[in-house]
Amino acid sequence: MPNFTVQRRLAASELGVGESRVWINPDPEVASELADAITREDIRAHIEAGNIKAKPKKGNSRARFRLRAEKRAYGHRKGPGRRRGAKGARAPPKEIWISRIRALRRHLREMRDSEKIERHAYRLLYRKAKGGEYRSIAHLDAYIKAKGLMRE
Structure with a gap:
């Protein structure tokens, strides 16, 4: 699987979340397309296509407290x-x-x-x-x- 560091950074900026919350589609067919996506416009297109998403925010359970x-x-x-x-x-x-x-x-x-x-x-x-x-x-x-x- 290619290294998506740049794509992850751009996607985080576009989605307004931290890089750790960016989900990138692991499908090999999509991966080659994503590797070529180096502009914000490309990233926005992949977000609309659903290949890049923001993971939900994690919270701490209050049950133990x-x-x-x-x-x-x-x-x-x-x-x-x-x-x-x-x-x-x-x-x-x-x-x-x-x-x-x-x-x-x-x-x-x-x-x-x-x-x-x-x-x-x-x-x-x-x-x-x-x-x-x-x-x-x-x-x-x-x-x-x-x-x-x-x-x-």
């Missing part, structure tokens, strides 16, 4: 061996604070509305939560129980 993402959402593939970067880089301290304070405030609001704690106790606990006194809802509940702020 989706499978990994699904497992990570479930909590898998997140162990210490997978982690790079500091704790604060993986989950910024501000985001941790936001999720914690929202949970505490929601819990306090529910307790106040269901009258499990009095309004003045709610305000006191709210201020303490804002000051970062409680690590979690469980810690807040333990404090309420220890101080006897829960209504019977």
Whole structure:
């Protein structure tokens, strides 16, 4: 089979694709005609005849990524061996604070509305939560129980 370097280059230019995406008909009868095609006009004629075509663009399959993402959402593939970067880089301290304070405030609001704690106790606990006194809802509940702020 002849060397089609020039034809491939010209065809790539005419088709507007990279040289690796140019398909040239491997049929020996057509090959001799193609070897003589050295002008852009000749190449355009072969493109119209279907002897030269642009191969479709290749893409990367997302199937493996989706499978990994699904497992990570479930909590898998997140162990210490997978982690790079500091704790604060993986989950910024501000985001941790936001999720914690929202949970505490929601819990306090529910307790106040269901009258499990009095309004003045709610305000006191709210201020303490804002000051970062409680690590979690469980810690807040333990404090309420220890101080006897829960209504019977």
